Amino acid sequence: MNYELFIAKRIIIGKKYKNSVSSPIIKIAITAIALGIIIMLIAVATGAGLQNKIRDKMAGFKGHIQIVNYDANNSDVSTTPVDKNQDFYPKFKNISGIKNIQVFANKGGILRTETDFEGIIFKGVSTDYDWSFFEEYLVEGKVPNFKQPRTRDVLLSETVMNRLKLKLNDTILATFLKTATSKLPSNKKYIISGIYNSGFAQFDKSMMIGDIREVQKLNKWTENQIGGFEVLLDNFEEIEVKGEEIYRETSSTLKSITIVELYQNIFDWIQLFDNNIWFIIGIMIVIAGINMITALLVLILERVQMIGILKALGSSNTSIRKIFLYNASYLILKGLFWGNIIGLLLIFIQYYFKVITLDPETYYVTTMPVYISFTSVILLNVGTLLLCFLMLVIPSYIITKIEPSKAIKFA
Known part of the structure; x- marks a missing residue:
């Protein structure tokens, strides 16, 4: 039996956990994760949508490749x-x-x-x-x-x-x-x-x-x-x-030229969308990670007595760290769940109802196009989960500084 996971579950479902001092901080951390994945999904969907739509329109007018006299x-x-x-x-x-x-x-x-x-x-x-x-x-x-x-x-x-x-x-x-x-x-x-x-x-x-x-x-x-x-x-x-x-x-009397070569300035411009998307993803993951670190530290400090008792009973630092990392992973998954629900819902609303409009003189489209693939959604979620989890590993080492005798006496 995985007793670390068992204890983590008991902490999560416990009433004291829900009514504790850390509760509002935990809610803020979950909200940060949710907002992060919402913004990342929208950034990927709109960036890919604009790129695909502009490419398709240019191909509609000019073809992908033109063969003309040299x-x-x-x-x-x-x-x-x-x-x-x-x-x-x-x-x-x-x-x-x-x-x-x-x-x-x-x-x-x-x-x-x-x-x-x-x-x-x-x-x-x-x-x-x-x-x-x-x-x-x-x-x-x-x-x-x-x-x-x-x-x-x-x-x-x-x-x-x-x-x-x-x-x-x-x-x-x-x-x-x-x-x-x-x-x-x-x-x-x-x-x-x-x-x-x-x-x-x-x-x-x-x-x-x-x-x-x-x-x-x-x-x-x-x-x-x-x-x-x-x-x-x-x-x-x-x-x-x-x-x-x-x-x-x-x-030899003919030449072939792609629309990328014909309209280099436009394709250079839409290529910048990728840089913007990666920048947004990086910022959102850092913000979500910082909020999760804060929540984890508050959870650890709030349960100093429990940590001292577990150490006195023979639990290793690694086992106790696992308990809190399991707990933090649950919070990350909860934030990802609600973030995906809300983010995908907003993308579908834009796809079907064209709520957001754009200036065609600037963006070459009248409404904001969106495109999201199943692969993109999976990669965003898995990447966010792993990076946030890795960011929590180092702060969890604070558990090794807690001494059983002082923790129990403090309680």
């Missing part, structure tokens, strides 16, 4: 065409983890109404395009259908629609920049078939999605000439590896 610059306008007939299209034969390969071509232009105008990038796509991203953020209408011989349907953001005072199914006049073969700008009319709102202001305010055949016609390209290819991956974490593999599989 001479092309990194601008949003396609100036140098790429031959659509490539060995890797429509599928890489030697690279796994590829979700989709889709063609695209961009053209800079201006949308005009009688009173306003707005600069846009007309992104032309084809029947191989993955519409799942825009379908998720579709506010009204439907995505264009490019299986028809020709369509002038386009997808516009709610931001542009509001600026130009447009509504669904309106016809909009677009003026496009001159090309190498034409000195005059081109005027075209398009029908707004769908409205989206991704919350990514940088792209929402300028991106119009339409038929790639329209861009080819504007640029005087043939049907086999495109701006490039967008590659969607199954796993974003493999983007660097897949980018190198794709580069080796393409010809």
